[in-house]
Amino acid sequence: MSVAEATVAPARPAGRVSGRHLLILPALAVLVVFFVAPYLNLLLISVMTPSPRAAYLRVLTLDNYARLVRDPFTWSVVWHTMWLGMATTALSLVLAYPLAYHLARSPRGARGALMVLVISPLLVGVLIRTYGWMILLQDTGLINQLLRALGLRTVPLMYNNLGVLIGLTHVFIPFMVLSIAGTIQGVDPELELAARSLGAGAWRAFWRVTFPLSLPGVIAGTVLVFVLTVSSYVIPSLLGGFTVLTIPILVVRTITELFNWPGGSALAILFFAITLGALWVYLRLAGRTGRTT
Amino acid sequence: MASLRLQGLTKRFGDVVAVHELTLEVPSGELVALLGPSGCGKTTTLRMVAGFDVPTRGRIVLGDRDITADPPERRDCGMVFQHYALFPHLTVEQNVAFGLEMRGLRRPDVERRVGEILERVGLGGLGRRYPRQLSGGQQQRTALARALVISPRVLLLDEPLANLDAKLREEMRFYIRSLQREFHITTLYVTHDQAEALVLADRVAVLMNGRLQQVGAPEEIYHRPRTPAVAAFIGLTNLLPGRVTGRSGERLVLETPAGTVRAAGAPDLREGMEAMLSVRPEHIELDRPGEPASRDGVNRLRGVVQERTFLGSLIDFRVDVGGGVLLRVQGRGGAPQRVGEQVSVSFDTTAAWALPRREG
Structure with missing residues (x-):
């Protein structure tokens, strides 16, 4: 590669795009058409005036944003969504880390089989998987029937935050496991042995050596799970019923039930900005602790 | 400590x-x-x-x-x-x-x-x-x-x-x-x-x-x-199979495919035992073919140079000494022998080392 470039480069006319850069074009095109363009459209709609007769009036206004920002209800839903995101992320992290460690340190053959098991939640469609949880969790579901048969008190597991937390953690845990396992695999097991022979017990060797070196995977996994959680719609609406309200649910209701396209768009954009800000703060903090350990 | x-x-x-x-x-x-x-x-x-x-x-x-x-x-x-x-x-x-x-x-x-x-x-x-x-x-x-x-x-x-x-x-x-x-x-x-x-x-x-x-x-x-395995692993050496046929003073006498050789040997070697003879290439000297018989303290064999490789400070020879044995010899940089030349191969009886022939 480098030899070919060294001999070819001088002959190439300056300013021409090299063939290699063309390789990103298909992906770029898909992103622009299906992601960037709709978002710009959303941004545009969010500054239009709502109308009862049309989707919106072509009159520019910042009123949609002003109303959202002034409404304490908006902030309570934002906070609840963030809380759900953080809780799911924390629960996934606690459950995923030992699993990822085991996976990364398994022999090559066993690792493949374990990997399939880990990603199994993603192999089932979201609706089927969620209905599966409903069968287990509802008041007349399997778990509560069992509790009742044992003469115990039933526990409300669905149509509340707990049910949503369970459903979200289940489906997003593979992302956490895979990011963390990837970095742990890159940590030489001999480092832990070196720490042991220098006098660290197994637990201390882990915390002082393996864990800090796996932080990039932890950061990637937490960001991934958080972003997926705060933007999820199906699981919170099915397992949460009418009691759990998150921003994606509120956006959809504003648009489909109130027919307020500009209002829903403004909420979506506002939340996008808040999420981005929260991630920025998180990455700054994570980067700082990553440097000092 | x-x-x-x-x-x-x-x-x-x-x-x-x-x-x-x-x-x-x-x-x-x-x-x-x-x-x-x-x-x-x-x-x-x-x-x-x-x-x-x-x-x-x-x-x-x-x-x-x-x-x-x-x-x-x-x-x-x-x-x-x-x-x-x-x-x-x-x-x-x-x-x-x-x-x-x-x-x-x-x-x-x-x-x-x-x-x-x-x-x-x-x-x-x-x-x-x-x-x-x-x-x-x-x-x-x-x-x-x-x-x-x-x-x-x-x-x-x-x-x-x-x-x-x-x-x-x-x-x-x-x-x-x-x-x-x-x-x-x-x-x-x-x-x-x-x-x-x-x-x-x-x-x-x-x-x-x-x-x-x-x-x-x-x-x-x-x-x-x-053991032969140790001899072969440490440094370069020539290994010749042989049999102990007797003793001459402090040396063992061995019959090898290349002729009779006197050598120092491991203490547990006795007459009639199968042995392996180890001679390091740097302990062998090449001369014009002179007296073929072994003198006291020196083994002498006749051979023909088969290969000669220049290694800088050394020259690496392979010498056919008969009986299907190719000896590796390292001579000093200026060694004049050429491929095909008749040579006399000599090494001290103390530089030859006999060890019991068993693996493991």
Whole structure:
């Protein structure tokens, strides 16, 4: 590669795009058409005036944003969504880390089989998987029937935050496991042995050596799970019923039930900005602790 | 300081016997090289001493303490890994301080001792660097400093020079030797490089197929190998099959396909036994064909030069001495013999070494 470039480069006319850069074009095109363009459209709609007769009036206004920002209800839903995101992320992290460690340190053959098991939640469609949880969790579901048969008190597991937390953690845990396992695999097991022979017990060797070196995977996994959680719609609406309200649910209701396209768009954009800000703060903090350990 | 004793150490992985009944002592303050080809069990042995692998049978005794069942952190072994295993997220100082912190030393003491050892290994001023910012030799010295700073009872080195280029390797051999002498630390040094073992070690233990072949001073291993496998592994040698037919003074008389040869021999060789004769290429001289009979103290054979390879300071010959035997001979740079030339091949009877012909 480098030899070919060294001999070819001088002959190439300056300013021409090299063939290699063309390789990103298909992906770029898909992103622009299906992601960037709709978002710009959303941004545009969010500054239009709502109308009862049309989707919106072509009159520019910042009123949609002003109303959202002034409404304490908006902030309570934002906070609840963030809380759900953080809780799911924390629960996934606690459950995923030992699993990822085991996976990364398994022999090559066993690792493949374990990997399939880990990603199994993603192999089932979201609706089927969620209905599966409903069968287990509802008041007349399997778990509560069992509790009742044992003469115990039933526990409300669905149509509340707990049910949503369970459903979200289940489906997003593979992302956490895979990011963390990837970095742990890159940590030489001999480092832990070196720490042991220098006098660290197994637990201390882990915390002082393996864990800090796996932080990039932890950061990637937490960001991934958080972003997926705060933007999820199906699981919170099915397992949460009418009691759990998150921003994606509120956006959809504003648009489909109130027919307020500009209002829903403004909420979506506002939340996008808040999420981005929260991630920025998180990455700054994570980067700082990553440097000092 | 403490001596390290391995007693009947055995390690099995499933059906594979990696180490078989290994008994070896590293006397206090000495450096013993565990030498053998790759896969001979030497690294497994080291890992058992460090506590990373559990022996199937046998005992490991350090000083007067049986450490066979102790976890690695309670063994007081300073280990230097082949790939150094420096902590990439810690600076050189933090790497070296790690063991002292685990021992609960106070901050000022840690700093003082880290500073001293870094100065000693020539890394003063590089303490704030990360391992990836160091050259191979500097990483090597960091690993040594990290192992030595905790004043371990035994130093374990696993092929520590295998990843350095040839010139640096040569330097580091003498450097490690002088450090080991200065700290007077009991050391077990694993290597597959016989030159390294001969230069560094007080004693060399040759391990093959998980079995200990021979333990002895470097000269003894080199000049008086006890098995054909050891003779072939250490340096270059010519191995000729033969039979002991008698004795002539202190020498054995052997009948080989290339003729009758007198040689020094292992004490357990007796008349009528099958033997193997080892003659080092550098101990053989080539002359014009003169008197064919062997004189006192010198063996003389007739031969024809088959191959001649220029090696700079040496010339490598292959000489056909009859009976299907090709002898490898290393002559000085100016040796005039040509391919096809008739030559007389001579070597001292003390330079020929007979050993019993049995494998294992």
